[in-house]
Amino acid sequence: MNMELIEKTAKEASAFFQNFFSYEVVGSGFLQKIDPRIKMPGLIALVVASVSTFSLEKLILLLLALAILFASSKISFRTYFSRIWMIPLFSFVIVLPHVFFTSTGIEYALLFTFRVFLAVSFLTLFMLTTRFSDVLYTLRFYKLPDIFVTILSTTYRYIHLMFCELYRLLLARESRRVRELGSREIWRNGGKMLGFFFIRAYERAERVHLASVARGYDGRTKVYGKCFKLTANELLFALLICITLAGWFNA
Amino acid sequence: MKAITAKDVTYVYPDGTVGIVDATLEIESGEKVALLGANGSGKSTLLLLFSGLVKPKSGHIEIFGKKVDKSNWEFFRRNVGVLFQNPDDFLFNSTVREELLYTPAQLDLPEEEAIKLANEYAKTFGIEKLLDKPPFRLSGGEKKKVALACVLMMKPKLLLLDEPTANVDGKTRRKIVEIINSLDTTLVIATHELDLVPKVANKVVLLGLDRRILSVGGLELLENEDLLEKAGVI
Numbered sequence: 001m002n003m004e005l006i007e008k009t010a011k012e013a014s015a016f017f018q019n020f021f022s023y024e025v026v027g028s029g030f031l032q033k034i035d036p037r038i039k040m041p042g043l044i045a046l047v048v049a050s051v052s053t054f055s056l057e058k059l060i061l062l063l064l065a066l067a068i069l070f071a072s073s074k075i076s077f078r079t080y081f082s083r084i085w086m087i088p089l090f091s092f093v094i095v096l097p098h099v100f101f102t103s104t105g106i107e108y109a110l111l112f113t114f115r116v117f118l119a120v121s122f123l124t125l126f127m128l129t130t131r132f133s134d135v136l137y138t139l140r141f142y143k144l145p146d147i148f149v150t151i152l153s154t155t156y157r158y159i160h161l162m163f164c165e166l167y168r169l170l171l172a173r174e175s176r177r178v179r180e181l182g183s184r185e186i187w188r189n190g191g192k193m194l195g196f197f198f199i200r201a202y203e204r205a206e207r208v209h210l211a212s213v214a215r216g217y218d219g220r221t222k223v224y225g226k227c228f229k230l231t232a233n234e235l236l237f238a239l240l241i242c243i244t245l246a247g248w249f250n251a
Numbered sequence: 252m253k254a255i256t257a258k259d260v261t262y263v264y265p266d267g268t269v270g271i272v273d274a275t276l277e278i279e280s281g282e283k284v285a286l287l288g289a290n291g292s293g294k295s296t297l298l299l300l301f302s303g304l305v306k307p308k309s310g311h312i313e314i315f316g317k318k319v320d321k322s323n324w325e326f327f328r329r330n331v332g333v334l335f336q337n338p339d340d341f342l343f344n345s346t347v348r349e350e351l352l353y354t355p356a357q358l359d360l361p362e363e364e365a366i367k368l369a370n371e372y373a374k375t376f377g378i379e380k381l382l383d384k385p386p387f388r389l390s391g392g393e394k395k396k397v398a399l400a401c402v403l404m405m406k407p408k409l410l411l412l413d414e415p416t417a418n419v420d421g422k423t424r425r426k427i428v429e430i431i432n433s434l435d436t437t438l439v440i441a442t443h444e445l446d447l448v449p450k451v452a453n454k455v456v457l458l459g460l461d462r463r464i465l466s467v468g469g470l471e472l473l474e475n476e477d478l479l480e481k482a483g484v485i
Contacts, residue, residue: 131345131346131349132344132345132349133344133345133349156345157343157344160387161339161343164339164387204340207335207337207340208340208343210299210304210305210335210340211333211335211340211341211343212343213304213328214302214304214328214331214333214335215328215341215353215354215357215401216328216353216354216357216358217357218324218357221357222356222357222359223356224352224356224362224365
């Protein structure tokens with residue numbers, strides 16, 4: 001097995017997830033303007049619809065809705081695609097054995113991947129068009145348990161740091177390697193690095209926690225109540241969701 | 252009025268590392284104090300202790316006459332501003348705007364007032380164009396400016412700055428020094444940059460390599476090469 005490939009994969013993965021979890025709202029299209037209190041349930045309904053069917057007609061209908069929402073949100077295809085390609089591909093690999101064991105295996109594998117693609121796409125659209133503080137505000141608006149919202153906000157805060165730390169460690173390790181290592185040595189060093197990574201991540205988390213306490217954190221992340229307004233945009237969005245769901249039920 | 256009173260303060264980190272030993276110090280309200288010392292001399296530890304974020308192992312600290320205590324938590328957070336050495340530890344929200352609004356929201360400041368303050372400080376620090384950017388995509392100097400703006404926004408009575416000009420370019424350094432000089436708050440600044448001290452402080456606390464306070468005095472301490480050498484600063 002090529003050990004360098006494993007290291008390279010770990011580095012690429014940490015770089016990917018570092019950006020994946022710390023997104024920024026891009027563009028200023030239609031979806032970006034929608035009140036998240038309407039947008040969140042609307043897109044979640046489409047996610048549920050995506051994963052609740054194997055009917056090609058229904059999935060094509062959802063794809064149409066996705067295309068409309070994507071086009072109106074003015075997000076570049078590159079940004080969008082870079083965030084979604086990995087998960088459907090991974091799910092296709094997972095479901096691939098079906099192709100060899102059942103007569104309808106290939107159809108099942110493709111439909112399964114299609115469903116995953118749609119669900120991930122709707123979620124990605126939501127993430128790319130909604131600020132994280134708005135997500136927290138919306139979850140609180142819908143009276144989700146405070147502990148859940150706090151865990152979510154804390155996870156968001158630390159996950160980016162964790163991947164940053166891992167990426168830095170891998171880069172440092174690579175920059176100090178002057179000769180090709182044997183497999184055993186690579187595994188041994190990898191184990192040491194993993195331990196070191198956990199210590200560094202823990203210490204970093206402590207410092208971030210201290211900083212957040214210094215800035216007023218008392219165990220609960222507070223956000224200002226947004227002055228969202230229901231406008232024609234929200235009505236249009238709700239109409240699109242209703243039409244899609246009506247079509248989904250009747251298809 | 253005394254801003255900081257520390258008596259025989261010792262702090263040991265949970266892993267057993269000694270942070271500071273027997274520190275006794277008084278800082279008057281309005282004083283600008285530089286904590287000068289080599290790396291590992293206990294400057295950051297002292298700032299952490301003064302901020303009320305950690306409690307000393309032994310000794311006694313009072314900030315504006317208030318003990319470091321859970322019951323005084325809100326007083327500390329409203330009146331003591333701390334800037335950490337590494338801005339990456341300090342910035343954890345999804346945009347710069349949210350960073351600026353974080354503390355006001357945590358301390359229940361009215362939203363209108365918070366937004367007004369955030370815009371005012373963004374202008375002062377020249378970071379208006381960065382407001383919708385994620386902090387982790389900023390340069391080192393920009394991160395420092397955002398972090399400092401977050402701290403100053405709350406107009407703390409006591410400002411604790413840990414190496415505020417470390418790893419920034421000349422222009423950003425000048426801007427930070429200019430802003431620090433415009434403040435009329437009590438200031439404690441930890442640094443090992445000798446040339447920065449006369450620009451921002453009128454009192455010097457020199458920390459030794461044994462993590463004890465070596466000397467306290469005016470800017471004339473900077474002329475004492477033997478003492479500075481003993482402290483490992485030069």
